[in-house]
Amino acid sequence: YRSNAASIFVEEGTDLTLLGNTVHDSGNGIFTAASSANIRILRNHIFDNGIEGSIYEHNTYTESQGILYEGNHLEGLRPGCGGNNLKDRSTGLVVRYNWIEDGNRQLDLVDTDHSELRDDARYNDTYVYGNVLVEGEGEGNSQMVHYGGDSGDTSWYRKGTLHFFHNTVVSTRSGNTTLVRLSSDGEAADVFNNIIHASGTMGILDEDGTLDLADNWLDSNWRDSHSGGSVNDGGNLEGSDPGFTDAGAQDFSLSASSTCRDQAIALPSSLASHPIDEEYEPHQAVVTRPDDGSPDLGALEGI
Secondary structure, three states, rough: OOOOEEEEEEEEEEEEEEEEEEEEEEOOOEEEEEEEEEEEEEEEEEEOOOOEEEOOOOEEEEEEEEEEEEEEEOOOOOOOEEEOOOOOOOOOEEEEOOOOEEEOOOEEEOOOHHHHHHHHHHHHEEEEEOOOEEEEOOOOOEEEEEEOOOOHHHHHOOOOOEEEOOEEEEEOOOOEEEEEEEEOOOOEHHHEOOOOEEEEEEEEEEEEOOOEHHHEEEEEEOOOOOOOOOEEEEEOOEEEOEEEEEEEHHHEEOOOOOOOOOOOOOOHHOOOOOOOOEEEEEEOOEEEEOOOOOOOOOOOOOO
16 A cells, blocks of 8 residues: 555545445545545544654645534554644634544645635635644654644745634643644634643744634733734733543543633624534533533533
8 A cells, every 4th residue: 555545545536435334554544636626524533643754644635625523532553653644725714613633733824726616706705613632751753733834835825824722732742732722824823712721831822923812711821922923912811720520531521610611702704604502421422511501612502
């Protein structure tokens, strides 16, 4: 086999659903090409893919005209593999209600070299919400999310907004972690209603672009950046402990005393088609999110 061989390779096809699979020990676990459209990747267990010593193979590597990731459990790649957990070059990308742990980056959301995807209006908005993102000690890149492009041709980059809300982000790194890298000044991120917790120090933005940060829970020692980047701080809750039920056991639901309870703001009307009405249930399940009229921060509503 070629090193980038995939367990599931969608070369062409429309309205395809990949549901409930266990995908491991491939170069790329799941691969979709630009001639595919309306792909749904639902409630799969994806882990231990990649090629040792290489950064070019990933747990998933997708490039479709419309794609949804929902309810998946993405664990780390094989030891020694430098690829990303979820790498995508699609238009119409929605990543919601997943558990994504480790990899070089948890999310690498970059550009396409196919003009028909770049010309699609959906290319300029990417939606990441309701996910649990976990960064472990010793993982490759200290950046958890990369948005924009990596081809070097900035005219191809996404040039839009990463809508990042109601996620629970946890880093157990003892040193520095960076939440988001934006590839150029043409990219922006809107980050709200998240819980963002690091054992070391969390920097919010790396390099370029504009990031609006408001109505999140953050560790008190957070900073705009470790290396440059401008953050518009609109006001956030700060503290030393977000109040998880049992962080050591990766139970990131909220305890009764958590200060993150009832603190989320209502979604703007522009996000009406992306309501937070479900949540991830470990593992590979999506359930109705409890609604007491006062939503909590993060991916998991306290009961």
